[in-house]
Amino acid sequence: MHDLKALRADPEGFDRALLRRGMACASAAVLTADARLRAIQTALQADLARRNDASKAIGEALARGDTAEAERLKAEVAALKVRIAEAEAAAAEATAAVEREALALPNLPAADVPDGADESANLEVKRWGAARRFGLEHDALAERLGWDPAAAARIAGARFAVLGGGLARLHRALGQFMLDAQVAAGYREMWVPLLVRAPALVGTGQLPKFGDDQFRTTDDRWLIPTAEVSLTNLVREQILEEAQLPLRWTALTPCFRAEAGAAGRDTRGLIRQHQFEKVELVAITTPEQAEAEHQRMVAAAEAVLEALGLPYRRMLLSTGDMGFAARKTFDLEVWLPGAGVFREISSISDCGEFQARRMQARFRPAGGKGTRFVHTLNGSGLAVGRTLVAVLENFQAPDGSVTIPPPLRPYMGGLETLVPEA
Structure with a gap:
């Protein structure tokens, strides 16, 4: 398994290391899967934050007697719950994809290992x-x-x-x-x-x-x-x-x-x-x-x-x-x-x-x-x-x-x- 933070920071160096083992562009599949996961996580965090804000706003609307606004917010929260559940499932799938791609990559060779195909x-x-x-x-x-x-x-x-x-x-x-x-x-x-x-x-x-x-x-x-x-x-x-x-x-x-x-x-x-x-x-x-x-x-x-x-x-x-x-x-x-x-x-x-x-x-x-x-x-x-x-x-x-x-x-x-x- 590899350090994904290090891989993101220097994909070219990672690829050079695994090219010594005959693997070209080895980082691409992992980084693609990782980018998808991070995008899902970013959207998920935004939806979670908005759900929390909207839930709080429902109480405030009801307190001031604005039932129409409260109902609108309840509908928004219900929609967010559906979207969050879908995003959590997508995040789990994307996490598994990152792991699957990362687990398929061999260890990086030490500097003093001789290069060769066999x-x-x-x-x-x-x-x-x-x-x-x-x-x-x-x-x-x-x-x-x-x-x-x-x-x-x-x-x-x-x-x-x-x-x-x-x-x-x-x-x-x-x-x-x-x-x-x-x-x-x-x-x-x-x-x-x-x-x-x-x-x-x-x-x-x-x-x-x-x-x-x-x-x-x-x-x-x-x-x-x-x-x-x-x-x-x-x-x-x-x-x-x-x-x-x-x-x-x-x-x-x-x-x-x-x-x-x-x-x-x-x-x-x-x-x-x-x-x-x-x-x-x-x-x-x-x-x-x-x-x-x-x-x-x-x-x-x-x-x-x-x-x-x-x-x-x-x-x-x-x-x-x-x-x-x-x-x-x-x-x-x-x-x-x-x-x-x-x-x-x-x-x-x-x-x-x-x-x-x-x-x-x-x-x-x-x-x-x-x-x-x-x-x-x-x-x-x-x-x-x-x-x-x-x-x-x-x-x-x-x-x-x-x-x-x-x-x-x-x-x-x-x-x-x-x-x-x-």
């Missing part, structure tokens, strides 16, 4: 570990170790997974290890709803624009696409004290995505699923804390990859590849030697006050007057399924077994190797 303009800013090329892709390995895609298809259809035995245990170990690592990094563990009401998704930016990518229930609740939704909305309609900030939260949850906009992409294996698990990181900060908090969150996600010994690179996303709610995003891409590619495993975004405006989340500055919008940040720390894929490909042996990274062994009862099932 991922080809992303900028590599760091690389860690030796990226070797060897072995099988994860789907071939996983089928030997307990992945049963046929069973998943029978139960739920495409893009769901059934894992068994040691592979299921490794998946569980990864989630628990990541969650423990993020708690150790200073994030407070939370357990949050998987089903939320629509305003929660509006608050973080998934609705209304991306409704087709979500799963909706029959009672008008929505399955979360990420724990970012539940965690960030913990400050919805709240006024915090500056001393409380920053707030840092983490949660390990199932996530659900319809992937309506990803037809034909990553259909093989475990990369892109309708249901998956992820450890999410969320921070709520003052504007002044946000940049340092962004770097802190990136470091927390990278620490998991480094502890597991998984080579990766950090990418600063271009304006054309950033998510809707982000003003600046770093992607961490893990190396998959079987596939011979880097693959996104974490996306870590600074959303500025964009989500806070949609949620009406504020803080009261220490020693200051009034309130300000908080800034929100979120990232994966990490996606469990994709980390499982990376472990399989990076630690495979020629016989089809997979060496378990040392940090995971305590979660695996001391097991050091996964071997193909008989």
Whole structure:
């Protein structure tokens, strides 16, 4: 959501900012709807004032015995009541139109985000570990170790997974290890709803624009696409004290995505699923804390990859590849030697006050007057399924077994190797 006062004051600057995201004349629809609303409100206020004056004048006319004038004023008040009711309905409709147009606009990119139409303009800013090329892709390995895609298809259809035995245990170990690592990094563990009401998704930016990518229930609740939704909305309609900030939260949850906009992409294996698990990181900060908090969150996600010994690179996303709610995003891409590619495993975004405006989340500055919008940040720390894929490909042996990274062994009862099932 955007500051309409700032948009009115500098529509050209607003349009220049969103042109960097490929949107020309982005302010026009909002300003047109806003002008209509303000015109309705101005006329409504005039009618309300005139009704009050006329109502007062009726009593004065009756007091002096001027019944004709009193009757004329009563007729005018009756007509004004009808007009006011119509104007109030029009104002409600116009307010909804302004909101609809404003909610459709993405966040403004930060000044240091590279311009570009798509991922080809992303900028590599760091690389860690030796990226070797060897072995099988994860789907071939996983089928030997307990992945049963046929069973998943029978139960739920495409893009769901059934894992068994040691592979299921490794998946569980990864989630628990990541969650423990993020708690150790200073994030407070939370357990949050998987089903939320629509305003929660509006608050973080998934609705209304991306409704087709979500799963909706029959009672008008929505399955979360990420724990970012539940965690960030913990400050919805709240006024915090500056001393409380920053707030840092983490949660390990199932996530659900319809992937309506990803037809034909990553259909093989475990990369892109309708249901998956992820450890999410969320921070709520003052504007002044946000940049340092962004770097802190990136470091927390990278620490998991480094502890597991998984080579990766950090990418600063271009304006054309950033998510809707982000003003600046770093992607961490893990190396998959079987596939011979880097693959996104974490996306870590600074959303500025964009989500806070949609949620009406504020803080009261220490020693200051009034309130300000908080800034929100979120990232994966990490996606469990994709980390499982990376472990399989990076630690495979020629016989089809997979060496378990040392940090995971305590979660695996001391097991050091996964071997193909008989």
